[in-house]
Amino acid sequence: MNGTEPFESTVLDLPIGASFRSGKSAVRRLILPRPLTADVLTSPQGQIVVAGMFRTANGIGRAALSCYRALRAEGLDPIAVDLSGLFNQVDVASPVPLQEMPADRNGTLILYANAPETERALMGLGLRRWHKWRIIGAWAWELATTPADWARQTCYLSEIWAPSRFVQQTFESQFALPVHTVPHYLPVHAHTKAWPTPANRGDTTLRVLTIADGRSSFHRKNLLATMQMFSKAFPNNEPVHLTVKCRNLSLYKYYESAVMAYADKDPRIDVIDRSFSEEEQTHLLWNSDIVVSSHRAEGFGMHLAEAMAAGRATMATGWSGNLEFMTDQNSALLPYVLKLVDDPSGIYKSMPDARWADVNIDAGSLALRELYDSPRKRHVVATTARRDVSASLRSRTYSEALGIIA
Numbered sequence: 001m002n003g004t005e006p007f008e009s010t011v012l013d014l015p016i017g018a019s020f021r022s023g024k025s026a027v028r029r030l031i032l033p034r035p036l037t038a039d040v041l042t043s044p045q046g047q048i049v050v051a052g053m054f055r056t057a058n059g060i061g062r063a064a065l066s067c068y069r070a071l072r073a074e075g076l077d078p079i080a081v082d083l084s085g086l087f088n089q090v091d092v093a094s095p096v097p098l099q100e101m102p103a104d105r106n107g108t109l110i111l112y113a114n115a116p117e118t119e120r121a122l123m124g125l126g127l128r129r130w131h132k133w134r135i136i137g138a139w140a141w142e143l144a145t146t147p148a149d150w151a152r153q154t155c156y157l158s159e160i161w162a163p164s165r166f167v168q169q170t171f172e173s174q175f176a177l178p179v180h181t182v183p184h185y186l187p188v189h190a191h192t193k194a195w196p197t198p199a200n201r202g203d204t205t206l207r208v209l210t211i212a213d214g215r216s217s218f219h220r221k222n223l224l225a226t227m228q229m230f231s232k233a234f235p236n237n238e239p240v241h242l243t244v245k246c247r248n249l250s251l252y253k254y255y256e257s258a259v260m261a262y263a264d265k266d267p268r269i270d271v272i273d274r275s276f277s278e279e280e281q282t283h284l285l286w287n288s289d290i291v292v293s294s295h296r297a298e299g300f301g302m303h304l305a306e307a308m309a310a311g312r313a314t315m316a317t318g319w320s321g322n323l324e325f326m327t328d329q330n331s332a333l334l335p336y337v338l339k340l341v342d343d344p345s346g347i348y349k350s351m352p353d354a355r356w357a358d359v360n361i362d363a364g365s366l367a368l369r370e371l372y373d374s375p376r377k378r379h380v381v382a383t384t385a386r387r388d389v390s391a392s393l394r395s396r397t398y399s400e401a402l403g404i405i406a
Helices: 019-029 059-073 115-125 150-154 165-172 225-232 253-264 278-286 301-311 362-373 375-392 396-402
Strands: 047-052 079-082 106-111 130-138 160-163 179-181 206-213 241-247 268-271 290-294 313-317 332-334 336-340 355-359
Touching: 019 115, 019 313, 047 059, 059 130, 059 396, 106 115, 106 336, 115 130, 115 150, 130 150, 160 165, 165 241, 179 375, 206 225, 225 241, 225 290, 241 253, 241 362, 253 268, 268 301, 290 301, 290 332, 290 362, 301 313, 301 375, 313 375, 332 362, 362 375
Parallel strands: 047 079, 047 106, 106 130, 130 160, 160 179, 206 241, 206 290, 241 268, 290 313, 313 332
Antiparallel strands: 336 355
16 A cells, blocks of 8 residues: 555464454454544643554555654654564664653554554554553555445544545545545755766666555556556667566566566666665665656555655656645656456455556656656656645644644
């Protein structure tokens, strides 16, 4: 899920019978807290805790990090509590100091774990019936409908934070509790590096980047469409290079085979399959000219916002959560048609009426070619993007949602 990615719940439990899992869930419901409701909530009382996967290089881990940094930027003193070990998702070092969950009876918890992980996260954090906490579920999702079993998890939450209006509308239509749009905070560096050109980079290559995590569904991220756009845009061995940055590609052998077979046909395409630290990810963005997403659906699109904050040109499907910050002026938005969801990975199973976007590959290749042929247009698009992200993805959005700043 978005930038914020779903991990498969099958890895969270031992291979035991469904009846035992159902019983375990029933026990959790008996002992877990009932959070403060909207009619008794005022400004935050007690410690503010941001709980998430700070040692995980996926979208929902970076979302927790953004929240923590935003609250710090507003002069608050939140505690960062890590959930990576609880969900067997440790793959990078935390860039911020971590602490244990406080034993306080009252407080505010901002929980960056999606609906299927909510019960387990609250158990792991030690919250029980006698605790009176404001519990905020910072959930990510990508479609206009949610799985049927998500509604049951809302009984543990005071409210939900959605990363975009697209996701907020989905949640509001299906859940009977307050839902607020709280876009992720992306700081814009005060001193950006020079605009990348062949002259200041030392080569004549235009560098294109696309990013995906297999646990967020490679079919949703649609890497193969970006690869096809790239090849169609540059058929004559132009000085261009496409980096396909993945996580967990090797877990999905059928998709790995298709990606590697396509890359083998074009020596200008490079595939990387591993987790990057925050520093490595930033370096990758800084050394790219254009960042492309041919996604079928996004809850937000963290890597696109990060690229825009870094002053890079972006190109993406013109549908879903990325429209929270992408426009025709600050990005190249691609046309699409909506189709029924078909995801062989099984991440979006049991959703027969759900739809997502199928991007127009020909239009994408033309847009990519235009950005290649016109360095001036690339520069205008990228500088507009950096300005817009600075204005819209603000640190104070979180404190406003908490009721600290009116």
